[in-house]
Amino acid sequence: MTLTQLEIFSLVAELRGFTLAAHRLGISQSAVSHALKSLEQELGVELLRRHQSQVELSDIGEQLLLRARAMLGLANTLRQEAADARGMKRGTLRIGSFGPTSSIKLLPRILQQYRQAHPGIEVHIDEGPDRQVIQWLEERRIDIGFVVLPEERFDTFALIxxxxxxxxxxxxxxxxxxxxxxxxxxxxxxxxxxxxxxxxxxxxxxxxxxxxxxxxxxxxxxxxxxxxxxxxxxxxxxxxxxxxxxxxxxxxxxxxxxxxxQVGLAVLDQRQASPATLAFIQLATRLDYR
Known part of the structure; x- marks a missing residue:
């Protein structure tokens, strides 16, 4: 089992298709199919059910997807901690944002300074209703999310x-x-x-x-x-x-x-957060939004 296989599995599950995942990863569709087939053979279970136009997760696939995303998240944290030792010149940060409060009034101000401080960090932003951001956090599809407080299931940081x-x-x-x-x-x-x-x-x-x-x-x-x-x-x-x-x-x-x-930021577990995530929290909590 490799991280590449887990990354392909996670992306196919998210996009519900081999072709879209292959296009996103910049590899052939046959390479995607081969990676997933090898992973299923190694685990001895069917992770995906193939249909004519799309794929869907099996029951065990749903369970293992959460584990796969957790492993990918830890691997990303490992890479970024190594990058942090070199000055955090590379890495990714996935942010979940809801509504005008965070997407228009908070996030642009934070990102302006974040990009200046960490230009090598690639930022991905997903927008949806507040409950969608909560789901993305639980599924480990994002590293950090804007939420309405309190949210006791996460580690949170109040902003406004x-x-x-x-x-x-x-x-x-x-x-x-x-x-x-x-x-x-x-x-x-x-x-x-x-x-x-x-x-x-x-x-x-x-x-x-x-x-x-x-x-x-x-x-x-x-x-x-x-x-x-x-x-x-x-x-x-x-x-x-x-x-x-x-x-x-x-x-x-x-x-x-x-x-x-109250609106703030939430992470699933601050102890496992990547350096890029922690740097975002530190900057966001320091700003004056008045």
Missing amino acids: EDQMVALLPLDHPLAAHETVTLKDLCNYPFVLTEAGSSELVSRLFNAARLSPNIRYRCSQLLSTLDTVGRGDAMTVVAEGSLPFDPDPRYVKRPLSPAVTR
Whole structure:
């Protein structure tokens, strides 16, 4: 068993295809097939089920994929620790980011200084909803992720704190109030965004034993803001996720009682984090985001 075989297995599982994996790795499809066949023969199990257009993991393949990614992660850490001894001139860093808060307001500032300090580190960024970033961390598909705190299953590092606010159409009856309650919001159509702090919003209503009148669900924050701007519904979002230039079609109002949100970084295990990951954490926690 070789690290190359594990890397090929992991990539084929991620992309669900031999051709895509071969193209990503810059090798022939037959080389990919041969590597996986050899790995399966050595382990004595079927890792992948081949179909006409794609492949899928077997049950044992699902289990061994997590082990393979863990081994690849440790191997990458080993390489980077050696590179660190030479000045960390090479390496990779895989980052998971969610919503405008991290992708637009935090990550660019961190990366600007990170690239200056470590130009040889190749940075890969995957973007998705907050719960997707959590899944990527658990599956070891990323080295570090932006998350809404607290997250007790990971080692975490707080970066910023903002507040949750209600967004209301400009002519909405509640727009005249200085603050609004969750109960107030249950009396009108609500749009729930699947991006950013959707899990936190759901927990807020559940904890208060309230059920918002959800009429719309949007996968992107921009679609949510447009729904509110048209006057179709209201929503609750984190203030830090809002655009720098507010839309005049809606207003934001603090919740009563006030609800804060913390955003930070998370790694699966700080003790096994690579030098490139630790350098990113050190830089990110040192910056002033005000």
